[in-house]
Amino acid sequence: MRKVIALMWIALLIGALAVTPGKVKAEDTNWWVKYLEAGDTCINALTIAPNGDIIVAGETDSFGAGATDAWVLRLDANGNVIWQKTYGGSSWDYANAVAITENGDIIVAGKTDSFGAGEGDVWVLRLDANGNVIWQKTYGGKYGGKYDDWAKAVAIAPNGDIIVAGTRLLRLSPRGELKWAVKLEGSDIKILPDGTAVLVGLVGGFIARFNIDKVPQYSGWVRWDEVSLEVHDTNAQVQSTDAKVKDSNAEIQDTNAEVQDTSAEVKTLWTYTPPKTSSSSSSTPVQTPTQTSSTSSTITQTETSTGYMIGSETIPGFQPSQEYLKNVSAYAIQKAEELITNLTSMGYQVLYAEKYLNEAKNAYNNGDYKTAKELALKAWITALKEWQIQYEAEILKKAGIDPSQALQEYQNGDLDGAINELNSLASDLNGEYAKLFNSVKSTFDTIQFYWKSGIRLWNYVGDLYSSNEKFKDGELEVAKNLADKALNTVRDIGNMARSLLKQLVSLGRSVFSNGRNPKAQELFEHAMSLFEQGKFEQAKKVIVQVEEIITVTTTQKKHGICGPGIIVLIALVPLLRRLKHR
Structure with a gap:
């Protein structure tokens, strides 16, 4: 079987941790490259635990209960596996996103075809630090077999609520109770220090910032319609796995990628400024559409030029x-x-x-x-x-x-x-x-x-x-x-x-x-x-x-690093831990 090695740039890890690099001596760093030998496997997401452990999530058909199971692994700072487990039922189940709560619990979000109300439902699991299930639930509905629901990103609000982005935008309580759901497709979501959220849409270069304490609403180019979803507990089988972790001799080299400024026009679709009222008064948000006649045509061009979609997959640039x-x-x-x-x-x-x-x-x-x-x-x-x-x-x-x-x-x-x-x-x-x-x-x-x-x-x-x-x-x-x-x-x-x-x-x-x-x-x-x-x-x-x-070296956000035989992880964990505390 042809082996495909894909490198995850360490710069992305640094950016994800939002640290400011300082001067670091070469001897302070500890590079390592390892791969998981586990058949047809994808690693779709990772996060860093407070103690520096690495949590990765994806999917595997080499272990588990069904055709494909969600797969979560916890590695120490040296890349050694602490534990690895699958979560799934009889059909196809995936983990596309992972986050760590303040108390160290692990939130995994993805999609399941094994459980739920629809053909495919958003699936969220809360695990403890050892990978044991605290709760697991699906969020979806019956759409006449027309649509699948899935999650692509997850973020933790300051109060512990869970914000899930994908085919729907969801806000869940720490116990998985659905607070609201909006029909809005998002590929990534982050929580700012003030508690507001920034969402990146799946199409047309769409970016939005909103207050998670209110149900986001907008009826312009991208409709934000509140929807009702069925919530079901699931009973996925949890199995320990034994993927072999091997050192790799992959070469790490500097690159000379060309960096260019761009001139994309940023169009404002909608803004909201809180009204100046006394603290005792109440008022409803005022929506102010600011679309111009040229906005729709610009968006259409962007949407059609992002890539080619087959099934739920998009190939950017094709x-x-x-x-x-x-x-x-x-x-x-x-x-x-x-x-x-x-x-x-x-x-x-x-x-x-x-x-x-x-x-x-x-x-x-x-x-x-x-x-x-x-x-x-x-x-x-x-x-x-x-x-x-x-x-x-x-x-x-x-x-x-x-x-x-x-x-x-x-x-x-x-x-x-x-x-x-x-x-x-x-x-x-x-x-x-x-x-x-x-x-x-x-x-x-x-x-x-x-x-x-x-x-x-x-x-x-x-x-x-x-x-x-x-x-x-x-x-x-x-x-x-x-x-x-x-x-x-x-x-x-x-x-x-x-x-x-x-x-x-x-x-x-x-x-x-x-x-x-x-x-x-x-x-x-x-x-x-x-x-x-x-x-x-x-x-x-x-x-x-x-x-x-060509030599295939790719990093995927939704479906991660995929290959028929191996998956590569690169980490600079000691450096990251030092930078994080600076």
């Missing part, structure tokens, strides 16, 4: 060419048309997907390949749901259960409602019908699960077609075996593609951050195009070519 969008949209149209044709040949209705397909073709013919791609993807996933509804309804009907209510919801355009109704009716199934229904349902659900991450499994549904045909022929056992085969295929390919996507995103960030290498960028775009078309094996081969051109 702007796909028209040829790229043309190829991907053409293939998506082809796959949607293929699925719709097959459904029609099996005697199924296609009430909604064909409309999106026709719109995609029109956009393609007009040269709007981006819109064509989005519409073709919508056509395919809609057709898949229409197929699921009708195949599952046939199973129920054959077993003597009336699916007419679900089919009526389908006719009314509520596809997710129809699927939920079918699932409810399926609780009355037994025997071979129950087994077949569960296999078919699990296959459709798995395809849609990976779809949300930008992984298109449309090239791997052949056995599901065959299962449906055998069921229509009355061969129940054969249909079930083929559905099981389809399920195993999409699970295996989906898991492989998920790892490939991590590799691709990490590689893309390196390609577009380490100066211009036209050949590497051209090959990377080709690899991305193949991936988006679901041609994963071909994409793998092109990725190898890109890696042969």
